[in-house]
Amino acid sequence: MNYLRAAAAAALYSASTVLAQGQSSSQAGNGVSGGILCGAGNLCPESSPCCSQYGQCGVGAYCLGGCDIRYSNSLDSCVPAPLCQTQDYKLTSLDGITANTKYLGDATKANWVSQGTPLLTPDNSAVILTLAEDGASASGTLLSSTHYVWYGKISATMKTGRGAGVVSAFVLFSDVQDEIDFEFVGADLNNAQSNFYWQGVTDYDNEINLTVSEGGDTFSAWHTYEVDWTPTSLTWYVDGNASRVLNKADTFNTTDNKYHYPQTPARIQLSLWPAGTTKSGQGTIDWAGGLIDWSSQDVQTNGYFYSLYNDVNVECYSAPSDANGTGTVSYRYGNVDGLEGNVELTNDPTVLGSFLADGTDMDKGASSSTSSSKGASATPTPTNLATVPGLSGAGGSDGTGVGSGSDSGSGSSSSVSGSGTSSASGTAATGIGGFDQGDQKGSGASKGEEVMRSSMFAALVAFIGMLMM
Ligand SMILES: *[C@@H]1O[C@H](CO)[C@@H](O)[C@H](O)[C@H]1NC(C)=O
Ligand SMILES: *[C@@H]1O[C@H](CO)[C@@H](O)[C@H](O)[C@H]1NC(C)=O
Ligand SMILES: *[C@@H]1O[C@H](CO)[C@@H](O)[C@H](O)[C@H]1NC(C)=O
Ligand SMILES: *[C@@H]1O[C@H](CO)[C@@H](O)[C@H](O)[C@H]1NC(C)=O
Numbered sequence: 001m002n003y004l005r006a007a008a009a010a011a012l013y014s015a016s017t018v019l020a021q022g023q024s025s026s027q028a029g030n031g032v033s034g035g036i037l038c039g040a041g042n043l044c045p046e047s048s049p050c051c052s053q054y055g056q057c058g059v060g061a062y063c064l065g066g067c068d069i070r071y072s073n074s075l076d077s078c079v080p081a082p083l084c085q086t087q088d089y090k091l092t093s094l095d096g097i098t099a100n101t102k103y104l105g106d107a108t109k110a111n112w113v114s115q116g117t118p119l120l121t122p123d124n125s126a127v128i129l130t131l132a133e134d135g136a137s138a139s140g141t142l143l144s145s146t147h148y149v150w151y152g153k154i155s156a157t158m159k160t161g162r163g164a165g166v167v168s169a170f171v172l173f174s175d176v177q178d179e180i181d182f183e184f185v186g187a188d189l190n191n192a193q194s195n196f197y198w199q200g201v202t203d204y205d206n207e208i209n210l211t212v213s214e215g216g217d218t219f220s221a222w223h224t225y226e227v228d229w230t231p232t233s234l235t236w237y238v239d240g241n242a243s244r245v246l247n248k249a250d251t252f253n254t255t256d257n258k259y260h261y262p263q264t265p266a267r268i269q270l271s272l273w274p275a276g277t278t279k280s281g282q283g284t285i286d287w288a289g290g291l292i293d294w295s296s297q298d299v300q301t302n303g304y305f306y307s308l309y310n311d312v313n314v315e316c317y318s319a320p321s322d323a324n325g326t327g328t329v330s331y332r333y334g335n336v337d338g339l340e341g342n343v344e345l346t347n348d349p350t351v352l353g354s355f356l357a358d359g360t361d362m363d364k365g366a367s368s369s370t371s372s373s374k375g376a377s378a379t380p381t382p383t384n385l386a387t388v389p390g391l392s393g394a395g396g397s398d399g400t401g402v403g404s405g406s407d408s409g410s411g412s413s414s415s416v417s418g419s420g421t422s423s424a425s426g427t428a429a430t431g432i433g434g435f436d437q438g439d440q441k442g443s444g445a446s447k448g449e450e451v452m453r454s455s456m457f458a459a460l461v462a463f464i465g466m467l468m469m
Contacts, residue, residue: 036386038071048385049073049358053177058386060355064105065113065144065267066389067359068175069333070199078175079359080330080348081148081265082107084316089145091127091309094120097143101388104378105351107146112270115390116141117304122435125310126159129272131166132304133294140273143309148174148265148331150343151317155226155237156270159308160184162219165276165285165292168307170225171269176200176338178262180234182225185275186305187289189217192225194236194244198251198260199338210236210243222310231320231340234262263340265331268314272307301436319345355380355387 036057038044044057050073051057053066067078082105089096089111096111103113118141119128129141149172160168166186173179177200183193191209215221226237236244251261274280275288285291298305324334327346335342352358353366355378365381380387 038068040071043071044073044077046073049077049360052389053173053175054389056386056389058389059358060352060380060385060387061100061103062386062389063352063358064103065146066173066175068177070176070336070338074360075333075336076359078332079105079352079362080332080346080350081175082146082350083328083330083345084149084152084265085147085314086152086316087111087147087314089312089314091311092120092124094118094127097127100390101380102378103146104353104355107350110146112143112145114141114143118143119435121308126308127310128435129161129168129270129307129309130304131161131272131274131306133299137279138274138277138292140271142269142271142273144173145268145312145314147314148267149229149314149316150265150319150331151229151231153226153228153313153315153317154268155224155311155313156182156268156309157222157224157311158270159220159222160186160189160218161272161298161305161307162186162189163293163296163298163305164290165274165288166305167273167275167288168218169269169271169273171271172227172229172262172266173269174262174264174266176264176333178264178266180227180229180262180266182227182236184218185288186219189219192218192223192236192238192243196234196246196262198258198262201260203260208244210238212238214239229262230317231263258339264338264343268312270309270312272305306435319343354378356383356385 036044036048037055038051038057039055044051048057048059048062050059050063051068051071052062053068055071056062063072063077063079065081069075069078072078085107097114097118098110098112100113100115103110116139117130117132119130120126121128127143129143131138131140133139154172156170158168158170161184163186168184168186170182171179172181177197179195179197179200181193181195181197183195184191185193190212192212193207194210195207197203197206212218212223215223223239224237226240228235228237232248234246234248235242246261248259248261248263251259253260274292275284276290276292277285278291280288292305296305320340322341323343323345324341325345327344327348329347330345330350332344332346332348333342334344349362351362353363356365357363
């Protein structure tokens with residue numbers, strides 16, 4: 001299952017609802033006139049030049065991670081992507097995590113960009129991704145690496161979520177929708193599903209289940225999942241066991257004479273998302289093992305479903321020998337075909353001056369007083385342009401969006417800034433009144449406490465179900 005494809009479909013669904021209804025209440029409240037769609041044969045206009053991975057046009061963060069050069073206004077609309085960095089990311093604090101409403105492309109200041117509500121276990125041993133009921137919808141959590149990887153060895157040490165309809169993921173996802181997946185459906189805790197995509201082309205035969213047998217299931221035990229991605233082959237490992245190998249040579253498609261092999265710089269994405277909701281297609285619901293049961297033990301105990309990530313390790317490989325350029329700062333595309341041979345290594349900057357900027361005018365909107373520290377912690381300014389995918393201009397018509405301002409209670413017409421998001425991080429202990437992995441029954445929480453946890457959580461949630469649906 002291509003999880004972002006499902007998400008994109010949901011985004012498009014809500015966007016077309018918006019178009020059909022004229023304007024959603026949340027967008028009206030924000031003064032946001034988003035919802036311009038992009039895709040094959042449908043490029044973004046110059047005023048809103050960047051096509052997000054959800055198929056919608058905007059400026060600012062739309063031009064950063066996920067900006068698809070194939071459907072953006074011009075090749076230069078998208079901002080160059082931060083180069084791979086060999087690093088062991090310990091996920092034992094929230095320090096390296098910045099909300100997507102604050103990030104302008106400076107990968108030296110953040111390791112991960114978040115949407116949703118990442119928390120920390122009380123003992124600081126892992127980052128918790130949460131999935132909570134949010135009105136009629138559901139809010140998942142997504143962390144995307146700020147640095148891209150263009151071939152390398154990437155591992156995640158994690159515990160998945162559990163329960164029908166709850167999907168955990170550790171994937172590599174490129175801006176032209178090449179994808180390498182480990183996905184885990186919460187209804188099957190004994191398998192990791194391995195998968196890959198080239199440029200988002202759906203192929204239902206690429207998924208292979210990898211058995212996770214040693215030491216306990218995917219929910220209750222720590223396991224390390226790894227992909228070794230080279231220009232010629234891809235190997236999926238479970239706890240050091242090479243469980244699956246894909247050779248590029250075997251992916252050649254004789255219809256278009258291209259290798260349908262992941263071959264472009266990709267972000268690492270860690271997520272917990274609701275596949276089992278009535279907003280998903282039936283195929284997605286079935287794949288995920290059915291609809292989410294919001295009265296399940298994990299929700300009763302903590303107020304949310306959760307997955308845990310303790311460590312992500314990245315070893316970058318050298319660029320392919322035929323790579324164009326010798327820069328050490330960023331990747332960019334020299335051609336909209338989006339193939340390996342089109343990727344260039346450059347020294348071009350990656351940081352926008354404001355949420356009004358795009359790749360063709362990167363300093364746009366930067367005030368001179370802040371330009372020296374640009375990218376540090378900017379916040380979207382109220383605008384009639386869509387500035388943050390999943391936040392503004394990208395639906396939210398079902399009332400699940402940050403943009404609705406319901407979390408901040410400010411009711412201000414400038415709530416496009418999604419101020420709630422910045423307060424959404426914290427330790428589970430201080431944020432929600434405790435975190436319990438729920439292995440033992442009867443943790444002592446009274447019904448009243450549980451209800452309070454849930455409502456406090458609801459108040460903290462500042463995210464868009466749309467993204468994760
Ligand atoms: C993988 O396992 C799931 C059940 O968890 C099953 O629905 C799916 O068909 C399996 N995929 C393959 C390719 O066997
Ligand atoms: C390692 O992977 C292979 C290939 O999928 C599998 O047959 C084998 O059972 C795995 N070994 C362990 C110890 O998991
Ligand atoms: C080749 O690619 C086309 C789309 O470009 C796809 O429809 C077709 O199924 C692919 N063929 C194979 C054998 O994968
Ligand atoms: C390499 O990059 C330069 C600068 O962007 C470009 O002019 C040239 O056409 C590229 N060469 C190839 C083979 O893509």
